[in-house]
Each structure stands twice: as C-alpha cells, then as structure tokens.
Amino acid sequence: MRSHSSALSFPLLLRRRLLTTATHFHKPTAKMANVSDNSLRESLAEKISTIQTQGNVVRQLKASGAAKLEIETAVQALNALKLERSSIEAQIQAASGDSSASRDAFRQAVVNTLERRLFYIPSFKIYRGVAGLYDYGPPGCAVKSNVLAFWRQHFVLEENMLEVDCPCVTPEVVLKASGHVDKFTDLMVKDEKTGTCYRADHLLKDYCKEKLEKDLSMTAEKAADLKHVLAMLDDLTAEQLGAKIKEYGITAPDTKNPLSDPYPFNLMFQTSIGPSGISPGYMRPETAQGIFVNFKDLYYYNGNKLPFAAAQIGQAFRNEVIAPRQGLLRVREFTLAEIEHFVDPQDKSHPKFSEVANLEFLMFPRELQMSGQSAKKLQIGEAVSKGIVNNETLGYFIGRVYLFLTELGIDKQRLRFRQHLANEMAHYAADCWDAEIESSYGWIECVGIADRSAYDLRAHSDKSGVSLVAQEKYSEPREVEVTNNNTVNFTTLRFNTPVKYILDCGCKIVAALKLIVAPVKKELGLAFKGNQKIIVEALEAMDEKEAMEMKAALELKGEVEFLVCNLGKTVTIKKNMVSISKEKKKEHQRVFTPSVIEPSFGIGRIIYCLYEHSFYTRPSKTSDEQLNVFRFPPRVAPIKCTVFPLVQNEQYENVAKLISKSLTVAGVSHKIDITGTSIGKRYARTDELGVPFAITVDKTTSVTIRDRDSKNQVRVDVEKVASVVKEVTDGFKTWADILNEYEIHTSESADD
C-alpha cells in the first residue's frame, strides 16, 4: 500500500509507477492458477507431440538401416526431449492450486542452487546481513551485466535512444515536485513497548486470512466482513486501518503488546547534502526524474524534434518497512532500466509499429479482468486497432518488451501483459500495461509500460519555473482563436500574457477564452449622447461571462437590455453598437508539453524470474541424485564455455591453454578446468552454472564441443574451435547449424 487517498488521485499513479520494482503481488486467484496451469499444460502438449515426431524419426532411421552415429544422435535428442517433458510435468505438479508445498520445494531447489553457486549472496553476511540487501556473486553479476548489455542493444542502440546517467543523490526539491516527498509512504504501526515497526496493512491482512482459515465457528456475517476488508485493503485510509486494528484487537505479532495508530513512513532513504545539514536529499526511488529534469537539453540535443526517447540504467533505493519473505523480489536497493519516450500528444503513431504488429501473446485487458475471464492470446496490432491498447507507441513498446523478455529466456507461456484497472491508474494516465511473469510466488510485475501523458514534465515545469515544452513549426502561419487550450505555451501563459488560467490539481491548464469587446463609439454617441462615455466604460468593464451573454443575445435577438450602474438605469444596446469577438492571432508554431510513454524495467525481478524459468533437473547416470541445470540462452549465460582436458596430461593441458587464449582474443568468456575430476562431474558442475558449451580436449589436433541441453557433441579442429563457439554464442549460428556443419561425436565415457 503506497497511498491512502482517494482512488483517482495522483499518488495512485505514483504507486503504480513504483510497483515496478518492489511491492505488490497479485493475490493468486483460482483464475490465475488456472491460467498458469493451462499454459504449462499447453507446453506439455507441444512437448509430447515433438516427442512423438522425434520417436518416428528414430524408428524410421532404424528401419532404413541408417548409420549408427545418426541413430545415436537422434536417440540422444529424443532422450533430451523426454527429460524436458518430466521437468514440465514436475512444474505442473508444483504449480497446481493445491500443491503450494511443491511450489515451495521447487523454489527452494532453485534458491539453494543460486546461493550455493554464488549467483547471489545476502549482503554483509559475516555481520549477519541486512534484510533486503543482496550481492550479486560472480555468475549473478555476469548474468546481470549480460541482461543489461542486451537491454542496451535492444532498446538504446536499435531505437537510437539518448542514454543518460544521473546521480543517485537527489535534492529534496526534485522529489517534492515529483510528489515522492509527500506521498511515497507506507502506513506503519509501532509496538508501543519495544518500538518494533510493522506495516499496518500486512498485520490486518494476516489477521483476516488466519481468522478465515482457522476460526471455523465464525458466523457467515463475520466472514463476509473479513473478506470485504481483504478486498478493500489497498484503499483503506490511515484512520480506517487504525479503526479495524482496534476493532479486531490486533496486537504486535512477536510480543502481543498494543500497537500505535497507523502513521505514514516515507520509503526514501533520507540524507543531507553538504556539511551544513540544511540541504536535505534522498537516494532516488527511481531513475526517471533525472530524465525529466533534463528534458530541455535532450530535446535540443535531438535537434528540437519529437518523438525521441531517453533511457537510463541505474540504482534505485527504497527503505522498506520490513523486508518480507519474497527474497530477491522485494529489496531495498535495485537496478532499474527506464525509458521515457517523449511524443506529441496529438500524434502517438509509431513509424516502426508494423514491425511488431503481428506478434501474438497473452494479454489481459481490463475487460477480461473485470468479467472474471482469463488472459488470452491477442495480436498486438489488433489490440491497438480495436482500441484495447490506447495507441501505437504504447503498443510498439509492449511488443518490444515481449521480444526482449522472450529472447532473454522468459517462457512465453508464463508471460502476460496485464492492463491496469481504471482505479489503478492516475486520472492523467492514458493507459498502463504491466509485463507480468509467473514464478513460484505467483504473477510478478516486472516491467511497467505506462502512457503518463504530460504529467511529469508539467510538475517539474511548475516547480522550477523553467518551461519544458516542444514546438511544432507550421509551414504556413495559422490563424487561431485564443481559447481553451491544453497545449498552450506554459511560460507565456504564466508570465507574459493576461490570459486567465486555472491550475487544476496542479496539472491541468485551462486557458479561458480571450474576448475583445469593442464599443462602436459613433453609434453609442448617436443613441445616448452625453452618456456615451459612461456606457463605453461599462461595456469595456464587462467580465467574460457578461460579455459572452451579451454576444449571444445580440446574435440571437439583435439587441439586449444592459444595466449601467453608473447611470443607475438600463439601456438598450443594439448589434451595431458593440463588437464582441474572440481574439485571433497568427501562430507560426504550436507549443505544447509532450506526453511521455514510460517502459520501466525491474532488472532484479526479471533476472529472478529468468532463473526460475531456466531451471530444471535431470537424473544422473551414475548416481540417484538429480542434477541441476540452468538452460540460459548463450547471450545470458554467465560463462559461455568451459575448456576441459579429458584426462590430466601435459599435452592436453597445453592444448586447453591454447584454446583458452584464442577464446580470450575472441572475447568469449570461459573457464578452464584442469583438475582430475571425472568429465561427467565437470559437466554437471558447469551445467549448474548454465554454461551452454563445453570444449573437451581428447586429442591434440581436434576437440569436441558439447551442448548443455541436448548433450550432443561435435568434433572441431583446435584452430577453429574458438570461432565456432563465438559464432554460436553471438547468435550468428544456432546449435542446429553446428550439428549440420561438423562431425557428430559420440562417446561412451562422456556424460554423467
């Protein structure tokens, strides 16, 4: 719970933006469990059909008396497919509604492997650690750096984005403008004796859940009340929360001591800039503000042209009240990668939309959620043309995010794009979609893609007094009425012209009509003689409303009764006595605040989900144990390849060192292992790190390359091996290409 004000206010949007990286898990409903189950069952059906096909291939090869080698390879592939089938079956079991225990067991297996192999380490462990802080150990650090490199390639480079790098330390004024200083809070209660803090909503939730589960004697009425509280939890104010805690007699979980009233706790890490102690600052809770405050310079850098996107990768900080059970998913410091795509609000088309329009994936629009249905496959092109997704640019980014995640190795069947419900969005947001990935914790929000309209630029423009706008130059000047105008030049409006404006909720500018009232002195003189001057003054003194009424009446009836106070009487004004018109002016350009479309990536969450989606086990040949494997695609794998001399032998070791050198020159990260451990054990060790390829030195002129998942091997010349591995890890070739090009190697002794 990030805010406690009315459903459509600003803080809700704030909350939504920030959810991307730390809080909020959708309660797994039966519906959602079904979706997941369905998608896994689909995967299983696909796998079973592939196994049948491969089975037929093997039978045909045998029947046609094919070469032994060819048959063996086909059998190996078949066995690999069967293992994958068992893995999916295990996942279905784990994911099924009733077996949260086996979900937990699956997660435990993943997390144990991750910790044991130092993918991550609780930070400052020798000092008993700090909840919510984690280190990436060597393989985790490599995975992270690969994910970020791919993000840069996929977004910054391919879309020509302007990348910036701003500090984490942020002065208060910036976060005051963005709303974080006032609204970025959780409601907290304190144990009145020990001072221990708890999140008020968590305590209430836990109480309700436990009651509903365990108190079987409860009346139906009472149960309905508790369910209602659970449903309303995110919308309760501090007072309402406090009242419920009192009503239910909830006490501190550890001590049973009474609790304080709920009060807001700001989630930013506060500090002080400079030695005087009078300049408060915060560690940024997101990277986006650094982009907004630089809009003017970036727009200029882009040749004063829209649209353009700026991007930033960096640390963000959130001082969670308590770091709960979700491990790597809820942390106090994390890496964000954010894009702010600035676009003309009148034209949100995207020139490259056609490149993604045919992509089809699981989408979960608002309407399906409201009517209790499940996510379904939609073409993004169709979703935009039907108005389900608000505009092309938003749709383009949804498509690009889909490509990014699936190319990283996220399972398509466990990825969906969920639209925000109306009450989840701020009033100014045009549309928001979250990329949610299913993990053992349920559906996790990993990327938020929001059309935030002009909100952020306006907020900073307002606070700083610096106009953050774009211009569209007209080829011909246009005559326009000065009238209601959302896109009027903000600075001009505020400082240079007499046009009235209203700042509505700090964000919406309404420029009222500007009217020109021009009394026709000659006619008035003819009609009213000596009173002419007083009447002229009275006409000119009309306010907008009066003038508009007179204009309407004159147009309708040709004349109107007009009370002149200074004369103490009413006179009849005719159409020819006054001209009332809207002001018109020639404009050479349109000045407007751009809209921003913001895809925001929680890198740590994506990586954790990737770990779960990549993990599987397969039986060992030599023992009863299950061997762990991460099936990372080469671009993600922490190390691309290992080099093993088959046996301890100086000649083989020298070849291994030679290969290692050529891999270094080719820029392929690798590990050389010249210990005498059995080759099977060495394979198992590196499978567990997700290393996709292993080079085994069993001759001095040629060596074998083994593929992690299929365990197929090919034989390649020593001189060529580095470039072959490079091609397949850089994605220029697939393993299937390699199998086609090189001699397939079968070995009795090889795999464990």
Add this chain to the structure above:
Amino acid sequence: MRSHSSALSFPLLLRRRLLTTATHFHKPTAKMANVSDNSLRESLAEKISTIQTQGNVVRQLKASGAAKLEIETAVQALNALKLERSSIEAQIQAASGDSSASRDAFRQAVVNTLERRLFYIPSFKIYRGVAGLYDYGPPGCAVKSNVLAFWRQHFVLEENMLEVDCPCVTPEVVLKASGHVDKFTDLMVKDEKTGTCYRADHLLKDYCKEKLEKDLSMTAEKAADLKHVLAMLDDLTAEQLGAKIKEYGITAPDTKNPLSDPYPFNLMFQTSIGPSGISPGYMRPETAQGIFVNFKDLYYYNGNKLPFAAAQIGQAFRNEVIAPRQGLLRVREFTLAEIEHFVDPQDKSHPKFSEVANLEFLMFPRELQMSGQSAKKLQIGEAVSKGIVNNETLGYFIGRVYLFLTELGIDKQRLRFRQHLANEMAHYAADCWDAEIESSYGWIECVGIADRSAYDLRAHSDKSGVSLVAQEKYSEPREVEVTNNNTVNFTTLRFNTPVKYILDCGCKIVAALKLIVAPVKKELGLAFKGNQKIIVEALEAMDEKEAMEMKAALELKGEVEFLVCNLGKTVTIKKNMVSISKEKKKEHQRVFTPSVIEPSFGIGRIIYCLYEHSFYTRPSKTSDEQLNVFRFPPRVAPIKCTVFPLVQNEQYENVAKLISKSLTVAGVSHKIDITGTSIGKRYARTDELGVPFAITVDKTTSVTIRDRDSKNQVRVDVEKVASVVKEVTDGFKTWADILNEYEIHTSESADD
C-alpha cells in the same frame, strides 16, 4: 586532508585509498612543470621527425612521377601531421609554467565543447543544480559505458576475475571495521554568524598563497613561515590548524565574520536503514569493502585456491564540504572500478609477469622524488628486479594499468606512475603507486595501485569474529615450532588455544613463543631430597622471560642460580635437572591471512583526462573559426560512425537507411543525418563528438568512408560498408589496412 593523526597511522592509508577518486592534487612544482614540458617537447620532436619523413615521401613521389591519387593521399597525410604538430605546440604553450592563462583557455575550450554537446550536464540544472553532482548526457554516457566495457574485457575477462555487485547502502558496522566511521573526515570551520562551512586547510592555504604573491613588503622570516605552513598543510592537527587561523586572523571569505575552531566532518552520506531509526547506515565511500566481507565465499568459489582477484564496478559517494573549482574531478558521487587481488604473502610472484616485463614508461620512484629529480622511463621488469617496485604482482598490475590507459587514448607522455613516499603510506602497506595523468589541472591521481598487506581482511575478521583466511595444504606434514607467527590461524588463535597474542594497533598479531618447561624429577630428587616438590613447582611457575633466561644460561654455563621463594633461598639448577624447549607440533597445512593488492580506478577522472588528451582544434577551410575534434579511439568513441546522404535525394536517403539497418545488425552504434546541411558542417558536427568514421552516400552502389583525423576517404560497396566499419571499430583492422585494401577517394567538395 583526510586525517589528522600521526603520519604512520591507519587513516593515512585510508586517505590514500580514497584519494583515487576525489581529493588531493599535487601542487604543480617547477619540477613537475618541467616533466610535462619535457614530455610534450619529446612528442613534438617525434612529430617533426615524422613530418620530415613524410615530406621526403611526397617529394620522391612527385619526382618519380607517381599517380596523382597517390601523391594526393601522401599530401593529405602530411597535412594531418602538420595539424597535429600545431596542436602539440599549442599544448606546450598552454602547459608552460607562466601561461596558466592559456591552460585555463585550453580547459575552457574543452569544457565548453563537452557541455554544449552534452557529454555532461550539471545535475538538476533546472533547479539551479547541486555542486559536485553531474549527469552524463548521451555521448558522455556512451563513452563511460565503452570505458567500463573495455575495463571488463581488459581486467575481468582476461584475468578471469570474480566480479561482484554489492549495494551502496552499507550498515555502520562494516564501515566501523574499515575505519571510515571514525577517521574518514575533513576538518571544517564554520562562519560563526551565517553557519557557512569551509575546509580549514583550504582557507589556510589560500591565505598563505595570497600573502606570498601579493604582500611584497613581507619579511623573509615571515615568508619562510608561510612556506613552511604550506609544506606541512596535510600534516597539521585540528589544534594546529585552528591556532594558525587565529594567528593569521583569517575570517570567512564571503562575510569576513569570525570562524569557529576546526572540527572533523565525516564525509560519508549518512542515512538510516529500516523504519525504526536505530540502524544507521551510509552510502559506501568505496566499493572495496563489499569484496572484503565476501572473501570467504569468493575463496570457496575459486576452489579454495590463491591467488585470485575479485572486481567491482559501482557508485561511491563522498559528501564533500564544498565542491571546489576542479569540476568533474571532484564530485560527490562517482563510479569506481576496484580490483582486490588476494595473494599468499610469502609468494607474490605473478605467472604472467613476463607478458608486461618489457613495457617501458614514465615512473617516479620515491628516491627520485626525494632527491628532487623528475620521473624517468623505466622498464617495469627492471623496476621489479631492482626492488624499486616491491613485488611481481604489484608490477604486473602497474603494467596492465599502463596498457589499459594508453589503449583508451591517454597520452603516454602525460602518464606517469608515482610511488608513495614513506609518510604517505600506512605502516602495514608494502608499496603503493599511483597512475597520475597530466591535465590542465596538473598531475591527477586516477588509479591507485597498492599492496595493502593483510590489513583489510584482518580488520573485518576481528570485528565480525569470522575468520577470513586461506590454507596451504602441505604434501607432507611439517614439524614447526609454535613461535612468532604472523600467519597463524586467527580463529584458532583467539578461541581454541592458550597461545598468547597481542593485537597491535588492531592489526598485527604477535604470537609469543610457547615454551615447555619439564623438570627432571629424578635428578631434582637426588639433589634436593625433600625440597624436590617445592623446586619442581617453582620451575614450572616460571614465566616466559625467566624460563628463556634459564635456558640460555644452562646452554652457556651448564648451571644457574635459582631463587625459590617458598624455600627462602637460592639453589643451583644444573642442565640435567630441567628441560626447557619450544613446543613443536606437526602441521598439515599453513593457515594465513592473504595479502591484497588493490588497483582502484576513478572512472570519472580517467574519462575527464581522456577528454583533455583527445581534444584538438583545426582551422576550418571555409571560415576563420577553429573546429573542435575529439580524437577518441574507436573503442571509446560514443558513436562509431555517421551516415550522410551527400545531397537531399530520396535514392540516397534509401541507401543511407539500408546502411543504417546493416550497421544496427552488426551492432555498430551510429547516427544517420539526412538534413540538407553542407557535408562539411555535418563532418564538423560529428568530429566534435569524436565520431571516428563517416559514411557519405554519393552513389547508390558504392559509398565513401571518411576517417576523422586524417580526413582520408576510401570507396566501398554498399553491401560491404557495415562490415568494413565493424572491422575497424572492433580493432581487427586499422585505418591503414583499410587504406591499403580499398580505393582511395579524393573529393573536391568534401571537407570543410
């Protein structure tokens, strides 16, 4: 000034480590100015000789009636060389002792270009900024990310380092152990009326300098006093600083108000972890501590083998009292890249040392500094073998740092390795060298390379109670005396054995001799009869010193007088009556705290120096103005190449777009510019961003590639152009190779 205790204490080392990234500039002495001058003059001499050679080539070509094209190319190369000569001449002028004005002008030209092209931006500019915080704009961000990628390739990948990624938020206990909480301070004085803060040493320095420059009536005695203060500035205590400020009557510079006494201000940004306010934390002032606290896990990950290195790239924070004039060189938040290479203190050889041993570069050993000489060229192999550099591993890293910096584009002539003077190093440090780069600010410390011995691991071991040690297993057990032992197992020492130890300054462990005193009861009985028991007890009760004296006396004279208090008299003890020996035990392994060798890189400083070393100007062909160029090597350049249609024309634009696509596929960052601006202006615009290659579309089948610095052009087929640019930007080919392989293109209209 980071510390104010005695010269050899811990904080000095702390200071030295941290200097890498924020403070401390060596006062430019005449000596140093000479060095710089000399090195530039050497560059100039080299350049002049190359120009002569190239001049001869041109003459010969003309004489031999060579092809027009060949002559033109040679002339172009000659002209490029001449421009470089003028640039060096300008730098000599700028660097010369008297022309600090032209140094400032050079810097201003660089900084103006950097700010105008958004290499960096003062952070939060629309809110009037925060001193000491900068954003990297698009080209700066790209340069930084290229520098870091090369750092990863050069160190992490090539040396198989274990990279980790730890949080910035750090609990107090960790920085208490490292000494930062108590010692990481600057001395500050406050304007007693306004509260404005100043660094005490800065005020004193400014006062002394101004006096010396401007007060010509000063006595020689007074001048000597001021010079002495300047020389001692870094070593003054708070009291001494305060006394001098009083003595000289120094007041607040802006208001002339009186100043407070100096008091220490901790330079870390403080915050609070969690909601209770009782867990203080800090934003890390360096990344190294995150590695030290993980030593145990990393050692295990490395198969319990030494040596190994861990590395970390990340943000570090320093709440400077005031952000002074050095712009990008002294900032409050910066990127560090640190390596901790753990090594057996008894074996600091390095297996790859021979790969760097022949490198020769400017070194500035302690002895040369003390005797007032200047830095000189030394072979690193020789420096190690002569003992100038303490050990091979330290020497290896010095060599690798040299390669890293020069391959980035740092001028060899303006790079030196300066050894710390004895009083700059902590007592436990074995040796320290700084890579210093000369800039318009003088010699800037950009990389520190220190052998920190076992200090850091011991400090954390001591504070956490967790042993951070390595083992060397013996193939055969060895019999060893339990004696003075720096490498004794720390945990065993503290918790399991009765061996005495002393913690000296919290870091040095001295295990005293353990003696076994074994009275020979039979002989004592024969000699002393009924007193035997009392004498046995007295012998066994001897303390270590007494026992050692008796042992020595017995070995020397065969007998000794021994006062037995309980008998009230002296007895004669003979050699056969007691055996005194050192305890021996069989050891199967040696347990020791590894030494750490730490290369620590201030990335922002390196990048700033790189900007200065890469910047030059050349005259425009069409106007009087000077055009700015950054001569970044391709790997550093923010954008590798631009694509320009020569004239606005749909056919050419389509070709340009096609080339842009193929560059994207090849992963070459580029920019396409289809504006109608003259080609010369477009070249000038991208020269100023340091873009090394420009592709100009002047036909539909083939295009030209222009090299930024020589302005030479070659003609290449459209299909081939992306791969040609990729080869040369990836470093697989040089521009000279390209000139050899492809048709040289001469154009009348081309360059501005």
